[in-house]
Amino acid sequence: MEQQKKYWNKIENACCQLITCITALIRLVSKYVIGTYMHHIEYRPDAQPKTCKTLADIPGPRSLPIFGTRWIYWKFCLYKLNAVHLAYKDMFIRYGNIIREEALWNIPIISVKDRDFIERVLRHSGKYPIRPPNEVTANYRKSRPDRYTNTGLVNEQGEVWAKLRNKLTPELTSPRTIRRFLPEVNQLADDFNTLIGLARDGNNVVKGFESYCNRMGLESTCTLILGKRFGFLDGEVSDTATRLADSVTSQFRASQEAFYGLPLWKLFPTRAYKDFVASEDALYDIVSEIVDSALIDEQLSCTDVRSVFVSILQAPGLDNRDKKAAIIDYIAAGIKTLGNTLVFLLYLVAKHPDVQEKIYNEVLRLAPAGTAITAEHLHNATYLHACITEAHRYKHPALLTAISYFPENTYQFIVFSCPTFIYIYRLLPTAPCIARVLESDFEYENYQLPTGVILY
Structure with a gap:
């Protein structure tokens, strides 16, 4: 042993x-x-092996089973549906540059505000970029084959989207169209300045300035798309113009409630869905009156102001229903974007009197009083271009939140008589809700974002 x-x-x-x-x-x-x-x-x-974090590690509001993070907009909860811009402003402060939310059934939705990363995602999109559709719009249009052959340029995907885009947008996106539209924009700008001048009180304060900017958005968008003035900048607005404005406002509100609220409209017609249907029907009826009148006109001519409208009506290989739907989409997309842009940019200019003075002197030097603004004037307005670029860079994520920076909904601006101001802003519309479904894996701030994730 x-x-x-x-x-x-x-x-x-x-x-x-x-x-x-x-x-x-x-x-x-x-x-x-x-x-x-x-x-x-x-x-x-001190080097350490790099380890990427997953979607589950991205900060954001607490998620509930099935309901996701939609509870934050419920009554008596954190945020309000009529102030979504304030919700995202607060969440980006709370959680940082990237936020994780969850839609119903806990589908992850990622929001970022880094411009360079957003640009990288957009540039890496494929031939047919995948965009999350507006479900309430798509659902309604599918239920009305008598009026729509598809869900429209904004909501369609793949080859159908490419066909609509190639046939409906060339004239709208052409620099030639903008140059031909310039004289009408000059008149629009003069009318807008006159309207603001009349709205000022003794202290140069304009109350409810946003509503005037939205009227400018309505008038300019309708003039560009429909080829005629509607009188939104006049003292008294016509009945048709009032119906159009009310329909667009109602459509936006109903779409917001349907998008951020519980999708009970999929089970039964909720109030929001009924409001959306009513506004969509009204828009369709108004546009149909204008389109049908133009189609009957045998002497339809493509004037400078009507070039976009005529190009849509004469687009080959498209049903008239597609053309009407495109006009409706263009109007709805253009009105609020221009209104928000005007509010935001004019606010920044008004907050910096020294910059305002330099812009005014440059414009006065290039186009003295009484001189018609030309494309060459705009091209040579280098300081004005620089200011607009810097304004978008400085607070671009806040484009949607412009209204939150104005105390008590009161605004004060110096009224310029130069129409160049308005034309430049028309070239830079606000796009506050750009979304993509990722077609490949991305990495951002050490977070791994897999293919198929919805990115706002």
Whole structure:
């Protein structure tokens, strides 16, 4: 027994020595290899292997089963549906540059505000970018085949979207169209300035300035798309113009409630869905009156102001229903974007009197009083261009939240008589809700964003 014990002790000692020799050999080889390798690269003793975080690690509001994070907009909860811009402003302060929310059934939705990253995502989109559709609009249009052949340019995907885009947008996006539209924009700007001048009180304060900007958005968008003035900038607005304005406002509100609220409209027609249907029907009826009148006109001519309208009506290979739907989409998309842009940019200019003075002097030098504004004037207004670019860079994520920076809904601006101001803003519309479904994996701030994630 004693001999057996000695035998196992010898084996144990031998094993220990063998392990010690192997360990020493490994250390020696490692030291040699690493030492040789470090002659060619910089050695960083604090370097650590990079590990990417997952979607689950992205900060955001607490998620509930099934309901996701939609509870934050419920009554008596954190945020309000009529102030979504304030909700995102607060969440970006709370959670940082990237936020994770969850839609119903806990589908993750990621929001970012980094312009460079957003640009990278947009540039890496495929031939047919995948955009989350507006479900309430798509659902309604599918239920009305008598009026719509598809869900429209904004909501369609793939080849159908590409066909609509190629046939309906060339004239609208052409620089030639903008140049031809310039004289009408000059008149629009003069009318807007006159309207603001009449709205000022004795202290140069304009109350409810946003509503006047929205009227400018309505008038300019309708003039560009429909080829005629509607009188939104006049003292008294016509009945048709009032119906159009009310329909657009109602459509936006109903879409917001349907988008952020519980989708009970999928089960039964909720109030929001009924309001949306009513506004969509009214828009369709108004546009139909204008389109049908133009189609009956045998002497339809493509004047400078009507070029976009005529190009849509004469687009080959499209049903008239597609053309009417495109006009409705263009009007709805253009009105609020221009209104928000005017509010935001004019606010920043008004907050910096020195910048305001430089802009005014540049414009006065290029186009003295009484001089018609031309494309060349706009091209040479370098300081004005720089200010607009800087304004978008400085607070671009706040484009949607412009209204929150005005205390008590009161605004004060110096009224310019130069129409250049308005024309430049028309070239830079606000797009507060750009979304993509990622078509490939992305990494942002050490977070791994997989294919198929919805990114706002």
